[in-house]
Amino acid sequence: MLFAVINKDKPDHIHIRLENRPRHLEWLDGLNEKGTLKIAGPFLDAQEKPCGSLLLIEAADQAAAEAIAAEDPYAHAGLFEKVEVKPYKWLYNNPEA
Template identity: 45%
Template sequence: MLFVVLKKDKPDHQKVRADVRPEHLEFLNANKDKIAFGGPILTEDGSGMVGSILTVEAESAAEAKAFLENDPFAKAGLFESVEVVPWKWVFKNPAA
């Protein structure tokens, strides 16, 4: 099952994001079999990153959350909030 994950950064944590980003990208690459797609949420003018959206493959929301706790961004305390919701990919699904 797919889960969409919406993660919003804590205010004034741009340095944390920048410092930990290389480790975060390594984590994503090492676990790419569990991630359908993802990327950063940008500021309105597109000049900065203020969160992340990932679509994660997992058996349950609890499994998806446990997986996400290992993300270096999460371990660094970057996120103000994390929302995990089940999702069905219908439109433009490359596997369909």
């Protein structure tokens, strides 16, 4: 089952994002190698600076998806103000359909 992980950064925490980006990208690479990660990328503010992120992941259920989201190095570093994990149906342009 697919899940959207929607992360909103805390205001004025771009330094936390930048400091932890290498570990975050390594983590995403690992998810990608396992086939868990489908889509990933940052949301941008008016100045085109990252202010959150969207991940589309595959997990067995809600609890498994939340556990994956909790492993994000950005989450461990305290970057996120809010994290939402929602079931998602990829209807259009799904390469696996």
